Amino acid sequence: MHVESVTETRTTSGRSGCRLQVQFLSDDLPEGALIWRTTVLKAIDDQNRNLVPEPQPDAQSRPPILRRLDTAPRAELELRSASRRAAAIKLVEGTAEFFLPDRGPAGIVRLPAAEVKEGVRLEHPLLVKLGIELTPVTREKATARGLLGRMSSDLGLGSPTADEAARLQAVSDEVARRRMLRESAVPELGREARAQKRAATPAPAPEKPEPAKADAQGTAAATQPTPASPAKRDSFSFQFADPNRKLITVEWQDAEGHLIPARSTWNYESTRRLEYQKPIPEDAQLVIFVAAEGAVLMLPFRAENVVLP
Missing domain, CATH: 2.60.40 (Immunoglobulin-like)
Incomplete structure (x- = not known):
């Protein structure tokens, strides 16, 4: 050395x-x-x-x-x-x-982007064997948990209690739900109020777009990002449980297996967040390195x- x-x-x-x-x-x-x-x-x-x-x-x-x-x-x-x-x-x-x-691939788990969904634990036999639990979560939940943890640490209170963590999760879940509804193409909140407003307002006569413009509008609508699709995000947060200390790290790679460099990373206790300059490609893969034999x-x-x- x-x-x-x-x-x-x-x-x-x-x-x-x-x-x-x-x-x-x-x-x-x-x-x-x-x-x-x-x-x-x-x-x-x-x-x-x-x-x-x-x-x-x-x-x-x-x-x-x-x-x-x-x-x-x-x-x-x-x-x-x-x-x-x-x-x-x-x-x-x-x-x-x-x-x-x-x-060799002994310590590498590869998952396609389509399998990385917020709130759904990542499934793979090697993760189960090593006792690793890894779950993508919303940025709001990760940030709220980190803030609570830092506040508890600064005040000398130790880690958040189970009750505090449960209340925090309920609040962060509600914030995330409202964000998703706001961004979703088919929102659930306020549907009736919006329907009544539309019924009371005369609908304007539809414009006939020019053929080229219509094609462009159709293409734009087809490529609008969907919040539920992790491959269209540029920020990812993961909560993990690793009692055996076998989790090495997580990263995104492109379809050819090359590292996609993160713009920044954020760690706190059992949470990691990865930020990127632009959305992750749809054919990217989440790569998890573990301390396998x-x-x-x-x-x-x-x-x-x-x-x-």
């Missing part, structure tokens, strides 16, 4: 720490390997202060973003702040886990006498 840079932050807000940007170099690491996660097992400075960070259950549960690089895999190691008298980190060691996409390689890492800034 090669340490590329070291940064240290000291504040009174509890966000102090030391960060190491590292590069993994090993003959045992196959070409195309993607860094999944790292675990620091031992870290001390030259004053023998323990720098191993406190475990973060929330962060441990989130699926990370796999880093695709042409060079050797890189990662950031987060440590506690070193002693003010320390000049170097005497030792840092641990393990790094890599996902190996080139070793044979798809993950664990290697130890070690660095000594890392000079502090």
Whole structure:
């Protein structure tokens, strides 16, 4: 392991720490390997202060973003702040886990866009085998859950209770339902009121469009986006349950298997959101990477006498 840079932050807000940007170099690491996660097992400075960070259950549960690089895999190691008298980190060691996409489809689940529907759990034998539950949800539900979680955390209340989560879900479901009805071509709310208004208003004489204009209108109507079609959206939110920590990450790929880069990603506890520059193509596929047997390689890492800034 090669340490590329070291940064240290000291504040009174509890966000102090030391960060190491590292590069993994090993003959045992196959070409195309993607860094999944790292675990620091031992870290001390030259004053023998323990720098191993406190475990973060929330962060441990989130699926990370796999880093695709042409060079050797890189990662950031987060440590506690070193002693003010320390000049170097005497030792840092641990393990790094890599996902190996080139070793066959053992750890890859591919689902066509048509099977990705909001509120419907994704079904695949490998997900069931590994105990992974992954459900697409509306942006409103994901955002509301994230806000409640952050508020609870900031107030020191811990994770939302089952009752709070249930009430939150009811509210977010209603918001999502109203949004869908507003965007839907056949709304359910206010149908009678609109029907009465139409009955009381004389209908204007229909215009006869020119042939070329009529064709254009027909084409436009046929290509109008349908909210129920996930392939016509540019934002996707997923809620997941992964008690065995087997979920690596999720992403969209085009029909040829090439990654569709996300404009941004958003994580909080058991929710991930992916934002894209434009709607996902209809022939795209959702790709789920999982830690199935044979798809993950664990290697130890070690660095000594890392000079502090």
